[in-house]
Amino acid sequence: MESIEQHINLLPKDGDVRLFPHFFRPEESDRLLHALTENIAWKQEPIVIMGRQVMQPRLTAWYGNEGKAYTYSGVTMQPLPWTDALRFIKSKIEPVAGVVFNSALLNFYRNGNDSMGWHRDNERSLGPQPVIGSVSFGAARYFQLKHAKEKTLRQQVVLTHGSFLLMRGHTQENWYHGVPKTARITEPRINITFRIIV
Ligand SMILES: O=C(O)CCC(=O)C(=O)O
Numbered sequence: 001m002e003s004i005e006q007h008i009n010l011l012p013k014d015g016d017v018r019l020f021p022h023f024f025r026p027e028e029s030d031r032l033l034h035a036l037t038e039n040i041a042w043k044q045e046p047i048v049i050m051g052r053q054v055m056q057p058r059l060t061a062w063y064g065n066e067g068k069a070y071t072y073s074g075v076t077m078q079p080l081p082w083t084d085a086l087r088f089i090k091s092k093i094e095p096v097a098g099v100v101f102n103s104a105l106l107n108f109y110r111n112g113n114d115s116m117g118w119h120r121d122n123e124r125s126l127g128p129q130p131v132i133g134s135v136s137f138g139a140a141r142y143f144q145l146k147h148a149k150e151k152t153l154r155q156q157v158v159l160t161h162g163s164f165l166l167m168r169g170h171t172q173e174n175w176y177h178g179v180p181k182t183a184r185i186t187e188p189r190i191n192i193t194f195r196i197i198v
């Protein structure tokens with residue numbers, strides 16, 4: 001099994017982010033990309049930014065254990081039950097992450113014009129020092145991190161088809177992350193962030 005110790009921390013301080021670029025084999029990743037594209041209840045949801053309702057620049061879905069509701073921008077969402085593909089992915093990453101996840105936010109980036117703005121996954125419902133397991137399939141996209149206080153501290157990695165990124169420790173307190181728009185990418189990308197709602 002892959003272990004965290006074989007992978008260096010991508011952050012210079014104040015957090016812990018490890019990347020496993022080829023966590024799932026290419027054929028397995030193709031199969032999972034297909035299953036997730038077809039069998040997830042993808043929706044484009046509105047969000048409120050500075051008092052105005054706008055559509056999110058990507059499709060999303062929320063899956064998890066029964067009873068683990070999730071509140072996001074004032075809206076409480078009930079999770080859909082795990083699909084086979086999600087259960088399979090969860091079972092592969094949990095031994096490496098060293099935790100058992102109970103929910104997942106899924107994002108579908110239709111092309112390079114879809115994105116995720118700078119944010120921290122530091123909601124109260126995730127508890128202190130949350131462990132977040134992020135799995136990606138499809139188009140390779142940049143994943144960026146920037147320190148909350150020291151604006152010159154930045155990190156960027158490419159999240160490829162079948163990669164696994166683990167964020168833990170003080171990362172969500174001290175670092176923002178996001179997925180910028182990218183010109184010329186026409187292929188979709190799916191990302192799943194597995195979480196623990198406490
Ligand atoms: O798409 C990604 O790689 C990032 C997703 C993310 O940050 C999130 O779901 O909170």
Ligand SMILES: [Fe+2]
Pocket residue numbers: 119120121177193
């Ligand atoms: Fe995030």
